[in-house]
Amino acid sequence: MDPETPEHLLSFTKMNGLGNDYVYVDAFKHPFLLTMNLPHLSIMLSNRNFGIGSDGLILICPPSTVESGPPSPPDFKMRMFNADGSEGEMCGNGIRCAVKFAVDRGIVGRRESPVQVETGNGVLEVRFKMDEMGKVGLISVDMGVPKLACKDIPAVDIQGIEKDQAVISHPIDLNCFGPQDWHIKAGVQPFMTLVSMGNPHVVFTCTGDLKDIPLSVIGPLIEHHYWFPSRINVHFVKFKPFNLDDEMSYCEMRTWERGSGETLACGTGACSVAVAGVLLGQVEY
Numbered sequence: 664m665d666p667e668t669p670e671h672l673l674s675f676t677k678m679n680g681l682g683n684d685y686v687y688v689d690a691f692k693h694p695f696l697l698t699m700n701l702p703h704l705s706i707m708l709s710n711r712n713f714g715i716g717s718d719g720l721i722l723i724c725p726p727s728t729v730e731s732g733p734p735s736p737p738d739f740k741m742r743m744f745n746a747d748g749s750e751g752e753m754c755g756n757g758i759r760c761a762v763k764f765a766v767d768r769g770i771v772g773r774r775e776s777p778v779q780v781e782t783g784n785g786v787l788e789v790r791f792k793m794d795e796m797g798k799v800g801l802i803s804v805d806m807g808v809p810k811l812a813c814k815d816i817p818a819v820d821i822q823g824i825e826k827d828q829a830v831i832s833h834p835i836d837l838n839c840f841g842p843q844d845w846h847i848k849a850g851v852q853p854f855m856t857l858v859s860m861g862n863p864h865v866v867f868t869c870t871g872d873l874k875d876i877p878l879s880v881i882g883p884l885i886e887h888h889y890w891f892p893s894r895i896n897v898h899f900v901k902f903k904p905f906n907l908d909d910e911m912s913y914c915e916m917r918t919w920e921r922g923s924g925e926t927l928a929c930g931t932g933a934c935s936v937a938v939a940g941v942l943l944g945q946v947e948y
């Protein structure tokens with residue numbers, strides 16, 4: 664960001680993590696941002712025709728002050744708003760970009776890895792390395808412990824499931840989500856697994872081509888299903904058979920994000936898919 668920008672003008676940076684793109688703004692420098700209608704701002708800025716165009720808006724803010732808390736406060740707070748203006752608890756791709764943004768602007772010192780970032784899913788630790796050009800290179804995030812209980816997703820009214828129980832490979836009638844037989848071509852399996860990475864995710868496994876999922880039709884219907892009172896991020900995944908010569912497990916996924924629609928990647932979603940892969944015995948770990 665240009666340090667010369669007058670304080671009454673809002674400067675922004677557009678960044679993406681694997682194509683999951685957000686508009687980043689510095690609320691340390693522009694404290695007036697915190698007095699604005701942020702959902703509305705996110706809707707305006709994210710618009711790909713009339714705005715900047717993005718999957719949402721991310722604010723780098725001063726951390727919350729807590730009366731009695733950890734000995735040292737987090738370095739900054741990240742707030743993320745989806746393209747529809749709703750606020751998400753966490754953003755895996757966003758937090759990596761947010762740390763680069765904060766280091767590049769001196770909000771966090773260049774040698775201060777690990778960085779503590781306050782999010783809607785608590786304070787998360789982010790580590791970064793500087794590359795040979797002296798720029799922020801590889802960034803890794805401790806994404807925290809996944810939660811599986813229905814009450815933590817949250818999910819309600821799923822037949823036979825109590826609020827403290829996990830929903831792992833739970834049988835469902837896929838026709839309840841959309842037009843008859845939408846799932847046949849892609850081989851979507853009639854089971855769902857729910858994972859919270861601070862934000863809610865539902866994972867479906869598939870045997871066919873993920874391109875054959877009518878995601879723009881089915882995504883919103885699942886996102887807004889009454890089982891999910893806070894709505895949900897939706898992932899279709901195809902696990903590759905594990906080969907003993909491989910060093911790791913592989914999968915392909917397509918994501919419908921709560922509040923933003925289909926995105927090119929989703930960090931919390933990738934973690935929820937990895938968790939589901941382990942629970943379903945599809946991933947070697």
Ligand SMILES: N[C@@H](CCC[C@H](N)C(=O)O)C(=O)O
Nearest residue numbers: 751754755756862929930931
């Ligand atoms: N793209 C993100 C997740 C963003 C928030 C999500 N749409 C939600 O509302 O929970 C990621 O990389 O994790």
